[in-house]
Amino acid sequence: MARAIVQITDVTKHYRMGSEVVRALDGITLSFEQGSFWAIMGPSGSGKSTLLNILGCLDRPTSGKYILASKDVAQLDDDELSDIRLKHIGFIFQSFNLIPQLTVRQNVELPLFYLGNDEQTSAEKARKTLDLVELSDRLDHKPTELSGGQQQRVAIARSLANDPDFILADEPTGNLDTATGQQIMDLLGALNRQGKTILMVTHEKEIAEHAGHSLHMRDGKIESIRGGT
Amino acid sequence: MDSTKIVRNIRLGIKDLMLHKLRSFLTALGMVFGVGSVIAMLAVGEGASKQALEQIHKLGSNNIIINSMKPVEQATYDKEAARLSMYGLLYEDEIRIRESLDTVKRTVPARMMRKDARLGERNMELRLVCTTPGWFELVKRRLVAGRVIAQRDMIKSAPVCVLTEHGARRLLATQHSIGENIKIGGVFYEVIGIIISEVGGTSIQVPDQEIDAYIPITVSIERYGEATYDHTSGSRSMELVELHAILVEVESLEQVEPSAAAIRAMLKRFHKKEDYKVSVPLTLLNQAKETKRTFNIVLGSIAGISLLVGGIGIMNIMLASVTERTREIGIRRAIGAKKRQIVLQFLTETLVLSLAGGLIGTLFGIGIPKIITSLSGMPTVIPGYGILLSLGISISIGIIFGIYPAMRAADLDPIEALRHE
Numbered sequence: 001m002a003r004a005i006v007q008i009t010d011v012t013k014h015y016r017m018g019s020e021v022v023r024a025l026d027g028i029t030l031s032f033e034q035g036s037f038w039a040i041m042g043p044s045g046s047g048k049s050t051l052l053n054i055l056g057c058l059d060r061p062t063s064g065k066y067i068l069a070s071k072d073v074a075q076l077d078d079d080e081l082s083d084i085r086l087k088h089i090g091f092i093f094q095s096f097n098l099i100p101q102l103t104v105r106q107n108v109e110l111p112l113f114y115l116g117n118d119e120q121t122s123a124e125k126a127r128k129t130l131d132l133v134e135l136s137d138r139l140d141h142k143p144t145e146l147s148g149g150q151q152q153r154v155a156i157a158r159s160l161a162n163d164p165d166f167i168l169a170d171e172p173t174g175n176l177d178t179a180t181g182q183q184i185m186d187l188l189g190a191l192n193r194q195g196k197t198i199l200m201v202t203h204e205k206e207i208a209e210h211a212g213h214s215l216h217m218r219d220g221k222i223e224s225i226r227g228g229t
Numbered sequence: 230m231d232s233t234k235i236v237r238n239i240r241l242g243i244k245d246l247m248l249h250k251l252r253s254f255l256t257a258l259g260m261v262f263g264v265g266s267v268i269a270m271l272a273v274g275e276g277a278s279k280q281a282l283e284q285i286h287k288l289g290s291n292n293i294i295i296n297s298m299k300p301v302e303q304a305t306y307d308k309e310a311a312r313l314s315m316y317g318l319l320y321e322d323e324i325r326i327r328e329s330l331d332t333v334k335r336t337v338p339a340r341m342m343r344k345d346a347r348l349g350e351r352n353m354e355l356r357l358v359c360t361t362p363g364w365f366e367l368v369k370r371r372l373v374a375g376r377v378i379a380q381r382d383m384i385k386s387a388p389v390c391v392l393t394e395h396g397a398r399r400l401l402a403t404q405h406s407i408g409e410n411i412k413i414g415g416v417f418y419e420v421i422g423i424i425i426s427e428v429g430g431t432s433i434q435v436p437d438q439e440i441d442a443y444i445p446i447t448v449s450i451e452r453y454g455e456a457t458y459d460h461t462s463g464s465r466s467m468e469l470v471e472l473h474a475i476l477v478e479v480e481s482l483e484q485v486e487p488s489a490a491a492i493r494a495m496l497k498r499f500h501k502k503e504d505y506k507v508s509v510p511l512t513l514l515n516q517a518k519e520t521k522r523t524f525n526i527v528l529g530s531i532a533g534i535s536l537l538v539g540g541i542g543i544m545n546i547m548l549a550s551v552t553e554r555t556r557e558i559g560i561r562r563a564i565g566a567k568k569r570q571i572v573l574q575f576l577t578e579t580l581v582l583s584l585a586g587g588l589i590g591t592l593f594g595i596g597i598p599k600i601i602t603s604l605s606g607m608p609t610v611i612p613g614y615g616i617l618l619s620l621g622i623s624i625s626i627g628i629i630f631g632i633y634p635a636m637r638a639a640d641l642d643p644i645e646a647l648r649h650e
């Protein structure tokens with residue numbers, strides 16, 4: 001059995017809305033192995049994005065334990081969490097989230113700069129990464145000059161720039177047509193075969209089938225798990 | 230943080246600002262006015278104090294000047310008796326001041342009379358200044374040719390005179406004709422030297438004029454008598470004056486004011502009427518300083534308010550920019566940017582904005598005094614430290630008013646920021 005890269009134990013996330021408490025996550029215990037590909041499914045409001053944000057160190061759980069690459073994330077401060085996101089985690093969003101003022105290359109260079117690469121190294125790495133998603137001919141285009149699928153490929157390139165272990169995708173095909181979504185899934189599949197651990201939220205069954213494992217959520221709880229631990 | 234990263238940050242900051250050119254320009258305008266008025270203020274202030282210092286220097290800062298003044302006539306005065314009025318400083322006054330006051334280093338008596346001067350066809354009205362060699366020590370002027378009056382001229386009562394360059398040009402065809410004999414008030418004088426006099430028109434009254442000719446006071450006593458009779462034009466009244474001025478030099482700057490007070494007291498004791506006026510260049514200097522201070526307070530407030538308004542304008546725009554770019558901030562944070570990197574990004578933009586405004590303001594600040602000088606003739610001096618100061622002000626304003634928007638940007642919750650729009 002492969003090593004568990006992520007281990008969460010009894011994680012909850014509560015939002016207080018006036019006098020009411022929304023239990024977005026209600027006691028989740030999970031572990032993901034290195035190199036696995038997971039689809040996270042469930043109805044709207046079941047807590048998928050909340051889980052992904054906590055796993056991605058963008059958010060902190062209200063309670064529970066989170067071990068990422070043998071580090072206790074709960075103990076880390078904001079700078080250290082930023083550092084984990086920078087080095088170990090790549091985010092892919094439904095709405096691509098490219099910075100519109102920057103060119104394709106500059107968008108991919110961002111994480112490289114934050115890691116402290118100089119201009120030349122960053123430019124080189126960005127070009128190589130964009131080569132992987134077959135967009136190295138669009139380096140100086142603005143995101144708005146690209147199709148949705150192309151934009152998502154730029155976003156994938158950006159998430160890969162610092163060679164993270166862990167890719168978190170929140171409905172990466174949600175804004176794309178079926179054929180384009182298929183391309184993106186092929187790309188993610190290829191990355192998984194290269195050894196990346198991928199967690200992907202999706203509503204579509206066909207998309208979920210690309211992943212080797214799937215888990216279903218409902219009301220902040222895990223309803224069922226298929227094909228994994 | 231090495232320099233290439235700083236340069237990169239600045240370049241990106243400029244790029245972001247260039248996305249909203251007009252907005253950035255209008256925002257920087259407050260800084261332009263603020264910094265511009267700071268430099269203009271310094272330039273005018275420096276110019277004024279330099280001018281004042283120069284004038285004081287011309288008068289001599291260790292000097293006290295006493296002039297004879299015709300006292301105000303009383304209305305009941307008998308008109309016949311008023312025909313001959315005797316007033317003013319006396320030879321005794323000079324001796325008394327020199328001998329009874331320890332702090333006095335030197336006194337210089339002077340008589341002034343209007344005389345016609347003639348050389349061949351040329352003639353002009355001169356002010357004959359009859360004095361001692363000390364005059365030239367106290368009223369320091371540049372000698373362009375020859376020499377000034379010496380002690381031996383006094384002893385011998387030599388009929389020699391020193392002309393001003395203005396007088397020399399009018400009377401002598403060439404400026405440097407030393408040794409020429411000119412006739413002043415019916416007496417021949419040999420020209421022994423030419424000096425450059427102070428040209429009138431400055432705010433402080435200097436003791437010399439450009440129509441002066443200087444002769445030994447001993448000669449004037451021999452040729453024109455001990456006192457000077459003056460016919461007031463249009464009436465038959467006469468005035469009798471011994472000395473028109475006494476210049477007093479004291480040992481040091483600190484002794485100027487007390488010595489002036491002692492002289493005033495002494496003159497008051499020996500003169501029945503107030504037929505003299507004691508003026509102290511140092512007091513004028515202090516007045517000039519006071520004026521400059523008032524001026525600086527007024528201009529300084531204007532500059533301060535402009536800078537404050539400029540700073541608030543910058544803060545306002547940066548806050549708007551943070552709101553506009555909330556999503557971008559969320560993206561950067563999700564990618565792995567630390568809070569301080571977000572702070573740095575926005576602070577750099579504010580600094581670029583305030584520094585750009587400051588630099589344009591500096592150019593205005595250098596230009597405005599030049600215009601003031603050419604329009605009003607008021608001298609202005611742009612001090613070197615003014616440029617550094619304006620740079621410092623720009624950076625400070627950028628940091629003071631940029632830190633809050635930048636911190637707000639950094640403190641945004643990444644998830645909420647990503648959800649923004």
Ligand SMILES: Nc1ncnc2c1ncn2[C@@H]1O[C@H](COP(=O)(O)OP(=O)(O)OP(=O)(O)O)[C@@H](O)[C@H]1O
Nearest residue numbers: 015017022023024043044045046047048049050051
């Ligand atoms: N900042 C917040 N404040 C209050 N409640 C929140 C907040 N974020 C999420 N929630 C609540 O938590 C629950 C889970 O939200 P989450 O976004 O994780 O759902 P989801 O499964 O991703 O849904 P969807 O499929 O629509 O994206 C929802 O009921 C939501 O209203």
Ligand SMILES: [Mg+2]
Nearest residue numbers: 048049050170
């Ligand atoms: Mg969601």
